[in-house]
Amino acid sequence: MDKRVEHIGFWLGGTLVSLCGVYLVRVLSPTVAGVPAKWIALAGYFLALTGISLIISGIRKKHKKEVMAKPAIK
Amino acid sequence: MGGLDVLYLFQGIATLLASEPGIAIGRIVLIILGLLFVYLGAKGTLEPLIMIPMGVGMAAVNGAVLYLSATKMGTIFIDPLVSDPAPLLDALQINFLQPIYTFTFSNGLIACLVFMGIGAITDVGFILMTPFSSMIIAICAELGTILTFPLAVWMGLTFKEAAAISVVGGADGPMVLFTSLMLAKHLFVPITIVAYLYLSLTYGGYPYLIKLFVPERLRGIKMDLKGMPKVTPGEKIAFSLITCTILCLLFPVAAPLFMSFFLGVIIKESGVKKFVEFLEGPVLFGSTFFLGLLLGVLCEASTILNPKVLNLLILGMFALLMSGIGGLIGGYIMYFISKGKFNPVVGIAGVSCVPTTAKVAQKEVQKANKHAIILPFAMGANVSGVITSAIITAIFCTLLR
Numbered sequence A: 001m002d003k004r005v006e007h008i009g010f011w012l013g014g015t016l017v018s019l020c021g022v023y024l025v026r027v028l029s030p031t032v033a034g035v036p037a038k039w040i041a042l043a044g045y046f047l048a049l050t051g052i053s054l055i056i057s058g059i060r061k062k063h064k065k066e067v068m069a070k071p072a073i074k
Numbered sequence B: 001m002g003g004l005d006v007l008y009l010f011q012g013i014a015t016l017l018a019s020e021p022g023i024a025i026g027r028i029v030l031i032i033l034g035l036l037f038v039y040l041g042a043k044g045t046l047e048p049l050i051m052i053p054m055g056v057g058m059a060a061v062n063g064a065v066l067y068l069s070a071t072k073m074g075t076i077f078i079d080p081l082v083s084d085p086a087p088l089l090d091a092l093q094i095n096f097l098q099p100i101y102t103f104t105f106s107n108g109l110i111a112c113l114v115f116m117g118i119g120a121i122t123d124v125g126f127i128l129m130t131p132f133s134s135m136i137i138a139i140c141a142e143l144g145t146i147l148t149f150p151l152a153v154w155m156g157l158t159f160k161e162a163a164a165i166s167v168v169g170g171a172d173g174p175m176v177l178f179t180s181l182m183l184a185k186h187l188f189v190p191i192t193i194v195a196y197l198y199l200s201l202t203y204g205g206y207p208y209l210i211k212l213f214v215p216e217r218l219r220g221i222k223m224d225l226k227g228m229p230k231v232t233p234g235e236k237i238a239f240s241l242i243t244c245t246i247l248c249l250l251f252p253v254a255a256p257l258f259m260s261f262f263l264g265v266i267i268k269e270s271g272v273k274k275f276v277e278f279l280e281g282p283v284l285f286g287s288t289f290f291l292g293l294l295l296g297v298l299c300e301a302s303t304i305l306n307p308k309v310l311n312l313l314i315l316g317m318f319a320l321l322m323s324g325i326g327g328l329i330g331g332y333i334m335y336f337i338s339k340g341k342f343n344p345v346v347g348i349a350g351v352s353c354v355p356t357t358a359k360v361a362q363k364e365v366q367k368a369n370k371h372a373i374i375l376p377f378a379m380g381a382n383v384s385g386v387i388t389s390a391i392i393t394a395i396f397c398t399l400l401r
Helices: A003-031 A035-069 B011-018 B021-043 B048-063 B085-094 B098-105 B109-120 B125-129 B131-140 B143-154 B159-170 B173-183 B185-213 B233-250 B252-270 B273-297 B309-337 B344-350 B356-368 B375-400
Strands: none
Touching: A003 A035, A003 B233, A035 B125, A035 B131, A035 B233, B011 B021, B021 B048, B048 B185, B048 B273, B085 B098, B098 B109, B098 B273, B109 B173, B109 B252, B109 B273, B125 B131, B125 B233, B125 B375, B131 B309, B131 B344, B131 B375, B143 B159, B143 B309, B159 B173, B159 B185, B159 B309, B159 B375, B173 B185, B173 B252, B173 B375, B185 B273, B185 B309, B185 B344, B185 B356, B233 B252, B233 B375, B252 B273, B252 B375, B309 B344, B309 B375, B344 B356, B344 B375, B356 B375
16 A cells, blocks of 8 residues: 555544544434434444544554564664 | 710721611621631632632721712622723722722733633643543533523523622632623622632532442542643644633633633643743733632622622532532443443542642542553643533523623
8 A cells, every 4th residue: 555545544534434423422322213313313423433443543553563573772 | 075976987887887787787797708718728628729818808898988079888898780981990099909909800800811821731632642532531521511591590500600600610700700700790709709719619529429429439530641642732732722722712702811821721732931920820820819808808898798699609519519519420421331441530620720620630549549640631621611612602602692
């Protein structure tokens, strides 16, 4: 995979997943009545936090790779 | 001289004699308590930054009750209950602390200022370096919040009051202030005082909790710091911006808190020295000083003596105790997941009293093993705890407001 895509992929992916979660909570859930609305909102919150987690794990993975790539000091 | 009424001259004593016995005793107890807070704060047993101004305010306001008119008693410090425009305008011109109270307390600004300062001394890099353990621990450290809510409802508090007191479990002063102002304004004085009182006790109490639940052998576990990645300031800024925007979109009610915290973080990482100095100096310490002073001044007997205060005292202590235990459970979960490589004491730092609990964890670990450094992991859990507490506050405010 292109290195640049690899580097910004998790930023874009995570943000998009989070925004999907926001869409479910703030836009879709208020238009639905009753119990499904609550489930949609819950799924939205989960998705939003998952997106943020994706960004965090992406940053961590990227830096872990860099640490591993460094030659060991003898 | 014959016509001189000594009690009229010393109105503090005259009002003490003229008030109901409950209020009079309350005033005397609160004066003594104020003096005790100052003593314990100066000695370092309690958090001096909050307790010294709070104690002075408490002792002074309960001594300074006077006759505002022939029948009405009060002080010229503050009137927390006034809200109608005309009396409020009068109060702003008479009570010397009223402007600070009206323009920073009742709208939650002071909590946001403290949060901005906390943001400026927080490094989100720690949570980015150890996200998995930080999140698990932070979620476990909300045990107090989760358990206190139903307990408070069972003890007769309304949902809003229960939410406000259970946030004490998050161990984050500004968050407690914000939630109680949003959900239970009539109880915000006792709730915030209980919170700050207990928060200042965590420094002294949590080490005993650690010793009780973690044997010395485990307290001395050395953690691997070599494999820890370094996160760049640019990544921290981008992460803070995205997280802040997403959280504000999800929970607009708590957006002032999120914005304040992440603004502090972003300013710190952007390296604008003058702003960093301003936020971590005058803003943080100035707002902490006035927070302590106003909390003390709000402790006037007739305002604070509420039948629910005893319940709040019990619930506050329960919340913090359970959160501490929950954090340590989180530490143990990580210890087992990592097959013994993770020091469970880090768990106590999940209680988001930045940076007190992280320092407590490091101090206790170093007592068991001089060479063990866990501070980066503890700070990760600490920062994660702040964000988790803010999310829980936001959930409460969104659902119950």
